[in-house]
Amino acid sequence: MVETQTRTGRDETQEERADRMWVELIQEVRVAQTGVQILFGFLLTVVFQQKYASLEHTDKTIYIVTVVLGAAATGALIGPVSLHRLVSGRKVKPQAVEWASRMTFVGLLLLLATMTSSLLLVLRVATHNGAVPWIVACVVAWYAVCWYVIPLWTRRRHTTS
Template identity: 75%
Template sequence: MTDTATSAERRTGRNETEEERADRMWGELIQEIRVAQTGVQILFGFLLTVVFTPRYADLRDIDQVIYIVTVVLGACATGALIGPVSLHRLVSGRRVKPQAVQVASRLTLVGLLLLLATMTSSLLLILRVATHDAFVPWLVAGVVAWYGLCWFVLPLWTRSHYTTD
């Protein structure tokens, strides 16, 4: 390829144009979102039913507040993880796929952070109801640390050690 090649003709390490790369990255992103969407939708659906159980009225005030916060976080996570689908539909055919991939990727990361918060508060609520022991916050903190390691620390470590950009 010559130095006079246009940016549309430039190739990446995979021998693909910017548009081809955006298409590939979009497909990969949608596959990733499918996994997270399924989990957050099941969790959110379960959370919506809790308020209609007889046991809900017996919860302490703080546990009801934790429940409400958890439901709102679940709703926000669901919105963020479904958002890329709407984004794609509304900008499809407008020749902005590289930019749409970037926005959808950021929205997905926000959705994962909200999912982490939803799972944390869900776990806190469940363990508080199941047991009133003082170790509950420590157990939740341990699980959150595990999520952080699996979802963020290891991926970022891998990126910093095995990529050049």
């Protein structure tokens, strides 16, 4: 019987490729999960601090939005683990990798939004400076360059297929 599965440049079967991509994805998710979980845990404690009562309405609104974004990011970045657990052994690893990758991408976007609103809140409360939106915009631009521009540029420049 001749193997008719498609081979990649790595000379691996579809299943081998899915296994490798799954391991790589989980390693990536571990880094993002740690960051979002620490940030989310910190955010959950803010409401119990004495200073919270004296925040302006706008700052409380930013805080609530930030907590919701953090919860959503946490859910999206933990999602691949649940997906794997629920479909493990069902011979759908390539599809699971695809969906887990999508969840991770959404989780990273939500993490970007969480970090943006967290930075906005902290700088507003700490400085009361009109330059805060500009500072936040510069940091977000830096995140965008590191997280999206350089990877997409690298992918475009160095992809051979």
